[in-house]
Each structure stands twice: as C-alpha cells, then as structure tokens.
Amino acid sequence: MPLPSLTPVKSIQNVRLPGKDSTWDITISPRDGTIASITPHQPQDHHPISTAPLALPALTHPHIHLDKAFIHNTPEYAHLLPSTGTFAEALSSTTAAKRQFTRADLLRRGEWLLAGSVSAGVTAMRAFVEVDQTVNLTCLEAGITLKKGWKDACAVQIVSFAQDPIFSGEYGEGNRQLMEEAVRRPQVDVIGTTPYVESTVEAGKRNIEWAVERALECDKHVDFHLDYNLDTKTEALVWFVLRTLKEKRWTVHSTDKRVMLGHCTRLTLFGEEEWGRLAREIRENALPVSFVGLPTSDMYMASPPSEMGHDRSRGTLQVLNMINKHGLDAAIGINNVGNAFTPWGSEDPLSLACLGVGIYQAGTQANAELLYECVSTRARAAIGLSSPASGLALSKGDQADILLFHDVDNTGCGVSRPRHGVAGVVWDPPPKAGRDVVAGGLLKAPTCPRSADHFV
Numbered sequence: 001m002p003l004p005s006l007t008p009v010k011s012i013q014n015v016r017l018p019g020k021d022s023t024w025d026i027t028i029s030p031r032d033g034t035i036a037s038i039t040p041h042q043p044q045d046h047h048p049i050s051t052a053p054l055a056l057p058a059l060t061h062p063h064i065h066l067d068k069a070f071i072h073n074t075p076e077y078a079h080l081l082p083s084t085g086t087f088a089e090a091l092s093s094t095t096a097a098k099r100q101f102t103r104a105d106l107l108r109r110g111e112w113l114l115a116g117s118v119s120a121g122v123t124a125m126r127a128f129v130e131v132d133q134t135v136n137l138t139c140l141e142a143g144i145t146l147k148k149g150w151k152d153a154c155a156v157q158i159v160s161f162a163q164d165p166i167f168s169g170e171y172g173e174g175n176r177q178l179m180e181e182a183v184r185r186p187q188v189d190v191i192g193t194t195p196y197v198e199s200t201v202e203a204g205k206r207n208i209e210w211a212v213e214r215a216l217e218c219d220k221h222v223d224f225h226l227d228y229n230l231d232t233k234t235e236a237l238v239w240f241v242l243r244t245l246k247e248k249r250w251t252v253h254s255t256d257k258r259v260m261l262g263h264c265t266r267l268t269l270f271g272e273e274e275w276g277r278l279a280r281e282i283r284e285n286a287l288p289v290s291f292v293g294l295p296t297s298d299m300y301m302a303s304p305p306s307e308m309g310h311d312r313s314r315g316t317l318q319v320l321n322m323i324n325k326h327g328l329d330a331a332i333g334i335n336n337v338g339n340a341f342t343p344w345g346s347e348d349p350l351s352l353a354c355l356g357v358g359i360y361q362a363g364t365q366a367n368a369e370l371l372y373e374c375v376s377t378r379a380r381a382a383i384g385l386s387s388p389a390s391g392l393a394l395s396k397g398d399q400a401d402i403l404l405f406h407d408v409d410n411t412g413c414g415v416s417r418p419r420h421g422v423a424g425v426v427w428d429p430p431p432k433a434g435r436d437v438v439a440g441g442l443l444k445a446p447t448c449p450r451s452a453d454h455f456v
Contacts, residue, residue: 013456058438060376061117061333128223353372
C-alpha cells in the first residue's frame with residue numbers, strides 16, 4: 001500500500017499569518033509535533049511580504065464516506081452509472097455496487113480518497129464505512145487498515161455505519177447483530193446510523209435509542225444521518241434525538257464524546273421559533289451536539305415531494321446563519337465523492353468553502369474566514385479532535401497541522417497570481433500544487449518549487 005513520504009520539520013520560516021503584519025517563524029517540538037513557538041521572522045535578505053506563503057490550520061473532513069468513494073471512476077461499476085439521478089436509484093445502485101466490493105477494491109479507492117484529501121491539506125477525517133448483510137465487515141476491516149497505514153499523515157476516525165435498516169425489513173435484525181459486533185472494536189471511534197431508512201417512524205426512533213445507548217456503553221461518538229427530506233408532513237426527528245440525549249444524560253458534563261447530526265435538510269423548513277427552541281434545548285441542557293451541512297449531496301439529492309409542485313427546489317442547512325444567528329455548532333463536509341449520491345465535486349474541502357460563498361450569499365471577508373473555519377478548525381472540533389474553540393489563529397501548544405498556500409504559476413505561462421489572505425484562498429482556491437501540508441510536525445513531500453525556502 002503506497003503511503004505519502006513524510007519528513008520531520010523543525011521550523012517553518014517566513015510565513016504570513018491571518019490578521020498579522022510582517023512574517024513569522026513557527027518552531028515545532030520534535031517531542032510531540034506541537035507548535036513550540038511563533039516568533040517574528042528575522043530576514044537575512046529582503047523578501048517582500050507578498051511572496052511569503054500564507055499559513056493556516058489544516059483542513060478536516062467532518063463527514064465523508066470512505067468505502068463508497070470513486071465508484072464512478074472504477075470500470076467494474078460502469079454498468080451502475082446513474083440513468084435517472086434520483087435518491088432511490090442512488091440507494092439501489094449503491095447496494096448493487098456493494099455486492100461487488102472486495103478488500104483490494106476498497107483499499108484502492110480508499111487510497112485515492114486519502115491521497116487526494118491529504119494533498120489538498122486534510123489532516124483529519126471522520127470516515128464512514130458500512131456494516132450490513134451485504135458487505136458484512138469487509139468495509140470496516142478495509143477502513144481499519146487504511147486508518148493504520150495513513151495515521152501519520154491523517155487522523156482517520158472510523159464510523160461503523162448502518163446505512164440500511166437495523167429495526168425493520170427482512171435484514172434488519174441481521175444488520176443490527178453485525179453492528180453490535182462492529183461497534184465494540186477498539187479501532188471504531190463512532191457509531192453511525194440512518195434512522196430515516198427504517199420503514200416506520202417508530203422503528204427510526206428505536207434506531208436512535210439503540211445508537212445512543214451503545215455509544216454511551218462503548219464510549220464512542222455518535223453520528224446520525226438525519227431528517228434528509230424537505231417534507232413538512234414528515235416529523236423532524238431532531239427533537240427525538242435531543243429528548244433521547246437528555247433522558248440518557250448525555251451532556252458535556254458526563255462525557256467528552258460528541259453527537260453529530262448530518263444533512264438535516266428538513267430543518268431548513270423551520271421558522272424562527274423552532275430555530276430558537278432548538279438552540280435553547282442544546283445550550284440549556286449542555287448537549288455536545290454539532291450539525292454538518294453537506295451541500296454537494298444535499299443540493300443534488302434533497303428535493304421536496306413532487307406533489308408540492310416545485311421539485312426544482314433544493315435544501316441544505318444554512319450553516320453560517322446557524323452559527324451567527326443562533327449560536328449553534330456547525331460545519332460543512334464533502335460527504336461523497338464520485339458516486340451516485342454525489343457524482344460531482346472533488347475531495348478538496350476548500351472547494352466546498354468556495355461553493356458556500358454562493359450558497360449562503362456570503363461574500364464578505366469575515367464570511368470567507370468563517371467558511372474556512374467550517375472546513376478546518378470548527379470541523380475538527382465538531383468531530384471531537386480538538387477543543388470547541390474556533391478561529392484561524394495558530395497558537396503555541398497546538399498540534400502542528402498546518403497548511404501553507406504559495407503563489408505559484410499553474411498556467412504554464414510563467415505567470416503566478418496572488419490570493420490575498422484567507423478570503424483570497426476561499427474565493428478562488430489555489431491548486432494543490434501550490435499547497436504544502438504539515439501533519440503533526442511532518443511535512444508531506446512538497447510539490448511546490450518554493451517549499452525549500454521555508455522548511456528547516
């Protein structure tokens with residue numbers, strides 16, 4: 001299994017930092033790969049500040065499917081390419097694809113995802129792998145292998161994920177038994193389920209209760225695919241999740257494990273009163289709940305029932321409004337790459353932050369910085385890999401997961417165009433060849449010719 005070449009770094013010199021004048025040197029502790037100091041750069045020669053790379057916190061995938069990535073890029077699955085593009089077709093064709101999954105195939109496509117993500121600047125991800133009667137534990141075991149192999153370049157949180165029903169249907173009980181076995185494995189960090197695929201609302205609620213109970217029992221995070229519809233006639237199960245968390249006494253005072261709610265497109269139909277109630281229940285009960293919007297999948301898949309007469313509408317969580325107006329904890333994630341659920345887009349989280357400018361009509365510099373946080377520091381905290389503090393400042397004691405952006409010529413014409421500040425890299429993400437990635441003080445083999453000037 002090919003792995004990225006990683007080199008220990010003692011210091012990163014002559015870099016720009018967000019919100020700071022002049023340039024800076026970042027010293028890294030060889031003992032634990034954390035930032036030991038950040039001090040003003042003392043130039044030996046005169047170099048204009050504008051030529052120094054911008055150093056920012058590395059990127060994070062808070063929600064991505066490892067086992068289903070790049071199905072469309074694999075010849076063996078060519079007969080399963082979309083013909084209608086519907087959610088029902090995506091479910092059925094993915095089930096058919098899963099019957100063909102092999103360990104070698106899973107490792108190959110998983111490496112594509114990890115390599116592309118790391119080269120973009122991702123040093124942490126929450127990766128879903130499915131466990132059910134179709135694949136048994138094959139996806140889980142491949143995910144664990146990838147987690148171990150890539151651990152120095154990327155912290156991979158493994159989600160044992162029930163995409164299929166565990167309380168209804170012909171295979172519900174068998175699926176649940178497999179999940180019972182899987183979630184107890186020490187390499188599994190998160191229990192994930194999909195309550196809305198159950199045949200009844202009551203079965204969906206049993207799904208939620210089971211996941212919460214097992215997560216508390218096994219000391220795992222829990223992550224729900226939830227309320228993935230735009231139907232006012234459908235009960236929003238977010239209220240049942242909060243009620244269950246309160247009844248089971250899952251609070252920040254009793255556990256450091258977190259709860260993530262993904263998709264939640266039904267919540268876009270909430271009025272101000274419901275949003276206010278949601279924020280109050282989470283805050284007043286000290287519930288460690290985060291939301292993740294998945295715009296590339298949501299805009300492609302989440303549409304209202306056809307009888308509502310406007311089936312061109314699409315819904316995705318208004319993440320910036322949730323943060324700014326209601327004080328909720330939220331991030332954005334890629335979800336799927338190259339499969340029937342999301343046939344468009346790439347594995348680069350920065351492209352998602354760029355898309356967010358249009359989705360949320362968020363054109364200010366402050367909004368660009370918040371969007372970067374949503375695929376970086378906020379995303380990392382939401383999956384429980386750092387403290388809830390947000391922002392883009394690099395600080396002494398932080399893990400040295402750092403992404404550098406260089407101004408490089410990617411035209412072949414000898415012309416390089418600068419991007420100024422965080423807003424510049426969000427509005428028009430630079431190519432991967434202009435990025436250097438440091439994970440825990442280890443530098444991935446650089447692709448930028450200017451890299452040697454900045455690393456010691």
